[in-house]
Every structure is written in C-alpha cells, then in structure tokens.
Amino acid sequence: xxxxxSVALVDVxxxxxxxxxxxxxxxxxxxxxVHRLQAAGLKRVEVTSFVSPKWVPQMADNTEVxxxxxxxxxxxxxxxxxxxxxxxxxLPSRPDEIVVFGxxxxxxxxxxINCSIEESIERFRPVVEAAQAAGIHxxxxxxxxxxCPYEGExxxxxxxxxxxxxxxxxxxxxxxxxxxxxxxPLKTQRALEAAFKHYAxxxxxxxxxDTYGQALSNTLAALELGVWQFDTSVAGLGGCxxxxxxxxxxxxxxxxxxxxxxxxxxGIDLEALADTGAWISGVLGRQTQSRVGxxxxxxxxx
Amino acid sequence: xxxxxSVALVDVxxxxxxxxxxxxxxxxxxxxxVHRLQAAGLKRVEVTSFVSPKWVPQMADNTEVxxxxxxxxxxxxxxxxxxxxxxxxxLPSRPDEIVVFGxxxxxxxxxxINCSIEESIERFRPVVEAAQAAGIHxxxxxxxxxxCPYEGExxxxxxxxxxxxxxxxxxxxxxxxxxxxxxxPLKTQRALEAAFKHYAxxxxxxxxxDTYGQALSNTLAALELGVWQFDTSVAGLGGCxxxxxxxxxxxxxxxxxxxxxxxxxxGIDLEALADTGAWISGVLGRQTQSRVGxxxxxxxxx
Numbered sequence: 001x002x003x004x005x006s007v008a009l010v011d012v013x014x015x016x017x018x019x020x021x022x023x024x025x026x027x028x029x030x031x032x033x034v035h036r037l038q039a040a041g042l043k044r045v046e047v048t049s050f051v052s053p054k055w056v057p058q059m060a061d062n063t064e065v066x067x068x069x070x071x072x073x074x075x076x077x078x079x080x081x082x083x084x085x086x087x088x089x090x091l092p093s094r095p096d097e098i099v100v101f102g103x104x105x106x107x108x109x110x111x112x113i114n115c116s117i118e119e120s121i122e123r124f125r126p127v128v129e130a131a132q133a134a135g136i137h138x139x140x141x142x143x144x145x146x147x148c149p150y151e152g153e154x155x156x157x158x159x160x161x162x163x164x165x166x167x168x169x170x171x172x173x174x175x176x177x178x179x180x181x182x183x184x185p186l187k188t189q190r191a192l193e194a195a196f197k198h199y200a201x202x203x204x205x206x207x208x209x210d211t212y213g214q215a216l217s218n219t220l221a222a223l224e225l226g227v228w229q230f231d232t233s234v235a236g237l238g239g240c241x242x243x244x245x246x247x248x249x250x251x252x253x254x255x256x257x258x259x260x261x262x263x264x265x266x267g268i269d270l271e272a273l274a275d276t277g278a279w280i281s282g283v284l285g286r287q288t289q290s291r292v293g294x295x296x297x298x299x300x301x302x
Numbered sequence: 303x304x305x306x307x308s309v310a311l312v313d314v315x316x317x318x319x320x321x322x323x324x325x326x327x328x329x330x331x332x333x334x335x336v337h338r339l340q341a342a343g344l345k346r347v348e349v350t351s352f353v354s355p356k357w358v359p360q361m362a363d364n365t366e367v368x369x370x371x372x373x374x375x376x377x378x379x380x381x382x383x384x385x386x387x388x389x390x391x392x393l394p395s396r397p398d399e400i401v402v403f404g405x406x407x408x409x410x411x412x413x414x415i416n417c418s419i420e421e422s423i424e425r426f427r428p429v430v431e432a433a434q435a436a437g438i439h440x441x442x443x444x445x446x447x448x449x450c451p452y453e454g455e456x457x458x459x460x461x462x463x464x465x466x467x468x469x470x471x472x473x474x475x476x477x478x479x480x481x482x483x484x485x486x487p488l489k490t491q492r493a494l495e496a497a498f499k500h501y502a503x504x505x506x507x508x509x510x511x512d513t514y515g516q517a518l519s520n521t522l523a524a525l526e527l528g529v530w531q532f533d534t535s536v537a538g539l540g541g542c543x544x545x546x547x548x549x550x551x552x553x554x555x556x557x558x559x560x561x562x563x564x565x566x567x568x569g570i571d572l573e574a575l576a577d578t579g580a581w582i583s584g585v586l587g588r589q590t591q592s593r594v595g596x597x598x599x600x601x602x603x604x
Contacts, residue, residue: 001526181597184563185522213556213593214563216519220487224303240597247593254515261486261516291515291549295483295542 004228006265010205011037011252012046013280014065015080017237019049019058021284027061029283031068036276037234038075041268042252046099046231049080050090066093078139087127091134098131100124100171101141104158105148108179121165128170140171141207145191146183146218160194167198174199175231178218181211181240181248185221192225205229208250210289211240215250216258223264230255235277236289251290253277271296306530308567312507313339313554314348315582316367317382319539321351321360323586329363331585333370338581339536340374342574344554348401348533351382352392368395380441389429393436400433402426402473403443406460407450410481423467430472442473443509447493448485448520462496469500476501477533480520483513483542483550487523494527507531510552512591513542517552518560525566532557537579538591553592555579573598 014033018025034045047069053060062079069077078097081087087098102121103109109117124140131138144151145159163174176191183191188206195204206222207230208215219230233249240248256268274288274296281288288294316335320327336347349371355362364381371379380399383389389400404423405411411419426442433440446453447461465476478493485493490508497506508524509532510517521532535551542550558570576590576598583590590596 182563184560186564210593211597212559213515213518213553214560216515217522217560220519220522240600247596251515257514258486258516258519261484262488291512294549295513298542 001224002226003223003262003264004226006267007223007228007230007259008044009042009252009255009266009268010044010046010078010229010231011042011234012207012231012249013037013233013235013237013252015046015048015059016231017233017235017249019056020239020241021058023284025058025283027064027068029280030061030065033234033276033280034065034069034077036272036279038072040272040276041266043074043267044076044078046078046080047095049082050086051080051082063089063093066095076137081127083123084127084130087130095136097137097139098127099139099141100127100166101143102162102166103143103148104154104162105144105151107150108144108148111150117162118165121162121169124171125169132170137173138171139173139175140166141175141177142166142195143177143179145176146178146187147180149180156190156194159191160197163195163198173203173205175205175207177207177231178209178215181209181214183208183218184214185217188218188221189225192222192227201226202228205231207231209240209248210236210250210254211247216254219250219255219258234273234290235281235293237280247289251277251288251293253290253292253296257292303526304528305525305564305566306528308569309525309530309532309561310346311344311554311557311568311570312346312348312380312531312533313344313536314509314533314551315339315535315537315539315554317348317350317361318533319535319537319551321358322541322543323360325586327360327585329366329370331582332363332367335536335578335582336367336371336379338574338578340377342578343568343570345376345569346378346380348380348382349397351384352388353382353384364392365395368397378439383429385425386429386432389432397438399439399441400429401441401443402429402468403445404464404468405445405450406456406464407446407453409452410446410450413452419464420467423464423471426473427471434472439475440473441475441477442468443477443479444468444497445479445481447478448480448489449482451482458492458496461493462499465497465500475505475507477507477509479509479533480511480517483511483516485510485520486516487519490520490523491527494524494529503528504530507533509533511542511550512538512552512556513549518556521552521557521560525564536575536592537583537595539582549591553579553590553595555592555594555598559594
C-alpha cells in the first residue's frame with residue numbers, strides 16, 4: 001500500500017466546530033484558538049463564516065475575529081461565504097481561501113437552502129468569479145456525500161454530479177463531506193472516486209464526521225486512495241445537528257495520532273494540539289471529545 | 303482489496319468488560335447480558351474468569367453465571383483460566399473454550415504476574431494439555447502486542463516469540479491484543495504478520511482497545527490482511543486500567559456498523575445489540591461508550 005508521505009489538515013474547529021454553540025464565546029477566545037492552532041503547527045485554519053447573524057449568531061463577530069489574528073507566514077486562513085453578500089463582507093478581512101458549498105442530496109438542498117442543488121451551485125458562480133479575480137483560492141464543500149438525514153444512502157453518482165457542477169463554475173478544490181457521519185470505508189472510497197472524475201487527487205479532501213465512530217477508518221480508506229488533505233476539528237468541536245447529543249467532526253488529535261503512528265508527517269505537535277483541545281473544551285465547560293486528548297490527559301494524571 | 307465475506311466476533315463484555323467494575327453487579331444481570339448478546343446474534347461470548355476472587359472479586363460468581371446461562375446451540379461460551387486451579391474450577395461449568403494469556407512485553411509480564419514471559423507460558427502447558435484431552439478449545443491472548451504501559455513500543459518480533467511459545471504448548475488460536483490502545487494500522491499489520499509466523503490467518507484474531515480511538519482503523523487494517531475474527535465488547539464495556547478515565551475495549555456496535563457498512567456479514571442484529579448496550583450501561587449507571595450506540599439512541603430520540 002502506498003500511503004502519502006505527509007498530510008495537510010485544515011482545522012475547521014473555529015468555524016464548523018463553534019458555529020452551532022448556543023453559549024456566547026468571546027471573539028478573544030476564538031482568536032486565541034486560532035493562535036494556539038497555528039502555534040501547534042496547523043497550516044490551514046477555517047476561521048469563521050460570513051453569513052447573516054440572523055442565521056448563525058455565533059459567527060457575527062467574523063470581521064473582529066479575522067482582524068484579531070496575528071497572521072503567520074505559511075498559514076492559510078479560510079472563511080465560509082454562503083453568497084455574494086457574504087463574499088463582499090469577507091473581502092476586507094483578506095481571507096486566503098473562501099469556502100462555498102453544495103449538497104449531494106437533493107432533499108437536503110431543498111430543506112436546508114430551499115433550492116435545487118443545481119440552483120445552489122449556480123448562485124455561487126459570481127462569487128467564484130470574483131474570488132478568482134481577487135486571487136483568492138476557492139474550496140467547495142460537498143455535504144451529505146456519504147448519507148443524508150432525509151434520503152439515507154447517497155449514490156456516488158450524486159457526488160460526481162455536484163463535483164462536476166462545482167468544476168464548471170471554477171471551484172478549485174472539493175471536500176467530500178460525511179455530514180452525518182454514517183459513511184464506512186468502501187462507501188468513502190466510492191464517493192472520493194466520484195469526485196476524482198472531475199478533480200485530481202491533490203484537489204480533493206476528506207471531511208469525515210465521527211458520529212458513528214467511523215471517521216478514522218474512513219480516513220485510512222481515503223489515504224489508501226492517495227488523498228492527503230482532510231478537514232478535522234480540534235477537540236472534536238461541533239455536534240451533529242441531525243442527531244442531538246451525538247458527536248460531529250472528527251478530532252484533529254485523533255487523526256494526527258493515526259497519521260504519526262503510520263509514519264505520515266503532519267508538521268503538528270500532538271501534545272500542543274491536545275493542550276489546545278483541552279483548553280477550548282474548558283472554555284466551553286465540557287470535556288474534550290477527542291479520545292486521544294482524553295487518553296493523553298489521563299496518562300499525564302497518572 | 304479482498305475483504306472477508308463474513309466476520310466472527312467474540313463479545314468479551316461479560317468478562318473483560320465487567321471484570322474491573324468496582325460496583326457489585328448481580329449474577330442475574332451478567333446472565334441476562336449473555337442472553338441478550340446471543341439473542342442479538344453473537345455466536346461467541348467470553349463469559350467469566352476462573353481466577354481467585356481475591357484478585358478479581360467481580361468474577362467470584364463465575365460458577366453461578368455459567369450455570370445460569372440458557373445455552374443456545376451454535377454458541378460458544380469461553381472462560382479465562384489463569385492457571386491449573388482455575389482450569390479445574392472451570393471444568394464443571396463445561397466451557398466450550400478456555401482462554402490463556404501471555405504478554406509480548408517482558409516488563410509487563412514481570413510487573414503483572416511476577417515472572418518472565420517464557421515461564422508464564424510454560425505454566426500453561428498442563429492446562430492446555432488437560433483442556434485438549436477434554437476436547438476444550440484453547441485460545442491464547444497475547445497482551446501488549448502493540449504497546450506496553452512500561453516499555454512503550456513493542457517490536458513485532460516479541461509478538462512472534464510469544465506466538466511461537468503458545469504454539470509450542472498447543473494453544474490453537476491466538477488473539478493479538480492492543481491492551482493499551484496505542485496501536486495504529488501499520489503497526490497492527492506488522493503484529494498480526496508476526497503471529498502468522500506460527501498460526502494460520504484463520505487461527506488469529508484481533509483484540510483492539512479504543513483508548514486512542516484507533517480500534518476501527520486497526521480493525522480495517524486487519525481485515526485487509528484477511529483476519530476475520532475479533533474480540534469486541536458491547537457498549538465498549540471495560541476501561542483502560544493504565545489510563546484512568548480513558549476508554550478500553552472497542553464497542554461491538556461500532557465494529558458491527560463498520561462491517562455491515564462494508565457489506566461484511568456478522569449475523570448480528572445491530573439494533574438489538576445497541577439495545578443491549580444501552581441496557582447494560584443503564585445497569586452500570588452510565589452512558590454507553592459506543593458511538594454507534596449513542597448515535598442510534600440520539601436518532602431515535604429525534
């Protein structure tokens with residue numbers, strides 16, 4: 001088996017992880033989280049979302065957070081932009097990358113953004129054009145690529161279709177996202193291969209949720225196809241909005257442990273990362289969702 | 303990749319899972335747990351341990367539990383026998399299989415059973431001979447095969463050595479156990495290959511702990527070598543005695559979900575299994591440690 005020699009992780013904790021938190025989180029804490037992540041060696045961080053505060057009040061401080069970051073050379077800061085208004089609001093914050101999105105499930109698209117998949121992608125066309133004119137990298141997130149809370153199974157052909165639509169409007173990279181965490185290794189490989197119909201391996205990343213505990217085996221399955229980019233969330237920040245009380249994003253710590261154990265480089269200091277996970281979990285008044293984080297804490301406690 | 307068409311799981315929850323519980327658990331609950339597991343489709347259950355109640359008080363009811371089981375045809379009931387005295391105590395309970403054990407780490411052997419690895423295996427020789435004369439299958443557990451709480455990394459050659467010693471005294475099957483859960487996929491494959499030096503693939507099983515969240519990816523790595531037998535524990539019963547507060551055995555539910563998602567048969571009804579996990583967790587006054595169990599409960603709750 002030919003595994004990648006190194007892997008690049010995008011920590012989506014500050015955005016995807018925190019966006020559904022009901023409790024107020026100070027902008028200073030969000031900024032500190034980004035600082036700790038980059039100090040631990042993360043080279044890509046999804047910082048915030050430029051979405052209406054009516055829909056996602058937790059991200060209302062987007063401009064403040066972006067302005068507060070002490071940017072490090074070599075680190076890319078990305079933001080979610082759901083539409084042209086969001087893009088225009090994000091622009092003064094100089095993101096290195098914007099993230100646009102579409103669902104692989106028609107039912108999910110209709111119920112979540114009230115339009116068809118095709119319409120939803122088409123609406124991003126001017127956003128992508130504007131970003132490219134401004135030299136900003138565009139990443140596309142394909143949600144529900146491995147299962148839908150309304151439709152259940154999602155065929156790989158649906159993933160290929162969204163990938164094709166994204167390619168058509170100029171999106172440079174796609175993330176295959178298991179939004180509800182129901183995916184398993186072979187399904188993951190089929191979904192990634194569907195994305196490969198329109199994108200090179202280096203333009204595809206995996207975004208796996210750990211709701212059913214499958215995220216690391218799906219990551220292993222993706223590595224076996226040569227995929228070397230993944231979205232992860234420190235401390236496993238982020239719940240699963242479709243299964244109350246269940247976990248969401250896979251913890252960055254758990255993925256780093258897997259990779260380092262396989263001799264795959266990440267450039268990340270696991271101990272510093274686990275400290276970051278413990279710290280932000282403390283800010284939120286809970287235990288870290290990362291199994292590695294818990295095990296390392298338990299080991300230190302003796 | 304050629305994955306096995308079907309997989310056999312040994313649920314070790316009643317023994318390995320419950321043995322370190324400090325609170326009293328009624329024999330009736332242990333018996334009910336075995337009944338529920340076999341009703342959910344488990345064909346192999348590790349029921350109890352015939353060890354001195356001074357060392358493991360939780361297993362003092364071993365004879366009562368074995369006597370209380372309504373045995374199903376086609377289901378094998380195994381017990382741990384740490385020595386000849388334990389074997390003789392177990393015999394009237396008519397176990398289908400006994401489990402003997404040895405560590406791949408010399409330091410672990412010395413600190414846990416106060417003798418060398420070689421001595422510990424040699425002491426099992428009369429036990430194995432007696433079991434074989436009585437037509438009882440003998441399984442050997444190789445602990446610390448992927449890491450030791452005292453020595454850290456454990457070389458595959460150490461696993462091969464213990465496997466060879468076990469083969470020499472007549473042990474018919476070996477389980478490669480990641481006692482502290484620090485293993486990752488490639489290390490897991492190296493340890494299994496070490497066991498293959500003395501045992502056929504059909505005589506080797508994987509026993510992975512989920513302390514660092516790696517158990518499912520290690521299971522996937524084992525499946526890729528053709529291994530089709532695994533020890534798992536319903537609800538993830540069992541902590542990690544070397545990392546307080548950390549989880550132990552991988553949850554049967556999580557492994558079954560992985561396997562079914564890959565089209566690999568187990569004969570197990572996942573919903574009934576998850577109910578069993580929720581029930582025994584309730585008996586213990588805690589939440590299930592199984593991610594699949596939690597996600598299914600959350601989904602049912604809407």
